[in-house]
Amino acid sequence: MKEHKGAYAFNSDHHTVVTIGTFDGVHVGHQKIIERLVNTAKMSNLESAILTFFPHPRMVLQKDADIKLINTIDERREILEKSGVDHLIIHPFTQQFSRLTAREFVRDILVNKLRAKKIIIGYDHRFGRNRTADIHDLRKFGIEYGFDVEEISKQDIEEVAVSSTKIRKALLEGQVEKANRYLSYPFALAGTVVEGRGLGKEFNYPTANLEVKEEYKLIPKNGVYVVRTEIEGIPVFGMMNIGTNPTVGGTKKTIETHFFDLEMDLYGRYLSIQLLTRIRDEKKFETIEGLKTAMKQDEAFSRQYIRDNYAQ
Ligand SMILES: Cc1cc2nc3c(=O)[nH]c(=O)nc-3n(C[C@H](O)[C@H](O)[C@H](O)COP(=O)(O)O)c2cc1C
Numbered sequence: 048m049k050e051h052k053g054a055y056a057f058n059s060d061h062h063t064v065v066t067i068g069t070f071d072g073v074h075v076g077h078q079k080i081i082e083r084l085v086n087t088a089k090m091s092n093l094e095s096a097i098l099t100f101f102p103h104p105r106m107v108l109q110k111d112a113d114i115k116l117i118n119t120i121d122e123r124r125e126i127l128e129k130s131g132v133d134h135l136i137i138h139p140f141t142q143q144f145s146r147l148t149a150r151e152f153v154r155d156i157l158v159n160k161l162r163a164k165k166i167i168i169g170y171d172h173r174f175g176r177n178r179t180a181d182i183h184d185l186r187k188f189g190i191e192y193g194f195d196v197e198e199i200s201k202q203d204i205e206e207v208a209v210s211s212t213k214i215r216k217a218l219l220e221g222q223v224e225k226a227n228r229y230l231s232y233p234f235a236l237a238g239t240v241v242e243g244r245g246l247g248k249e250f251n252y253p254t255a256n257l258e259v260k261e262e263y264k265l266i267p268k269n270g271v272y273v274v275r276t277e278i279e280g281i282p283v284f285g286m287m288n289i290g291t292n293p294t295v296g297g298t299k300k301t302i303e304t305h306f307f308d309l310e311m312d313l314y315g316r317y318l319s320i321q322l323l324t325r326i327r328d329e330k331k332f333e334t335i336e337g338l339k340t341a342m343k344q345d346e347a348f349s350r351q352y353i354r355d356n357y358a359q
């Protein structure tokens with residue numbers, strides 16, 4: 048896969064088949080569309096291209112829209128990388144870009160820059176300034192500029208929309224297993240390990256505090272989760288708490304993980320941590336002893352879960 052920083056940076060001698068979308072989550076519904084894109088490319092001797100936007104149009108057009116996404120742009124890129132598409136074009140969605148007319152978008156971007164011979168698009172896709180143009184307009188442009196339009200059916204599009212909404216809802220309710228089924232891969236939180244208050248080691252449960260720098264990343268419901276990551280290529284399991292640590296008088300939301308059978312300085316390390324299942328809600332315990340007992344139970348639960356699901 049070749050990545051292009053915007054449509055104006057795209058240069059290929061080949062003609063392309065293009066699909067356009069945000070693809071947040073790159074879930075099973077998206078994967079179906081991408082498969083179709085890749086197959087069409089092979090059959091028509093075209094190169095496959097995904098045109099996606101970042102920031103998300105809603106981040107730009109409704110500045111206050113507090114939109115949360117399943118994937119960061121880095122995660123979206125990494126998942127798409129595995130899908131077999133030839134080109135990924137991450138176009139910066141700006142105010143200026145949003146003011147392109149439908150014709151300018153089609154002519155300057157799709158035809159002249161991306162050299163599209165085929166466009167695969169949802170039946171309800173709208174584009175151009177104020178989203179005035181639809182698939183019928185696109186077909187007319189296709190006759191004029193020499194490309195075909197392939198429609199993704201209402202049923203397939205609804206499946207995609209339903210999945211994204213269901214995944215976001217499931218994550219906000221802590222149902223990570225359900226989200227993971229829709230995604231077909233485990234939802235993850237990625238960031239750098241930063242210093243906490245240094246209480247973990249006193250508990251005999253050191254916890255790596257993860258700083259997720261992307262404000263738009265969706266953080267699942269507070270609570271305790273069984274997790275998995277890779278450190279230097281080796282799978283490591285652990286238990287994560289997302290919450291404010293009310294027992295020790297915390298107020299700020301933190302994401303912290305105790306990894307099993309590991310003793311290692313993790314400060315400054317970049318980790319992508321997969322959430323596998325949820326154990327319980329975060330609670331305010333009367334005493335530190337109460338919290339420690341709960342964490343021991345979390346550990347026992349996690350180790351059993353790992354044995355049942357991940358034993359080699
Ligand atoms: C598996 C796990 C479960 C936890 N559960 C709770 C909880 O229910 N309530 C709570 O107040 N804190 C909970 N914590 C957070 C601890 O209070 C936290 O690890 C401790 O304060 C260390 O913080 P530090 O990293 O800032 O030193 C949990 C932490 C882990 C790793």
Ligand SMILES: Nc1ncnc2c1ncn2[C@@H]1O[C@H](COP(=O)(O)OP(=O)(O)O)[C@@H](O)[C@H]1O
Nearest residue numbers: 243244245247248253254306309311312313314
């Ligand atoms: N098994 C482990 N799981 C998580 N962190 C560990 C582990 N072993 C060592 N560490 C280190 O200990 C740090 C956490 O210690 P802790 O006392 O909780 O301090 P802090 O409050 O700064 O997070 C981690 O950031 C990591 O560098």
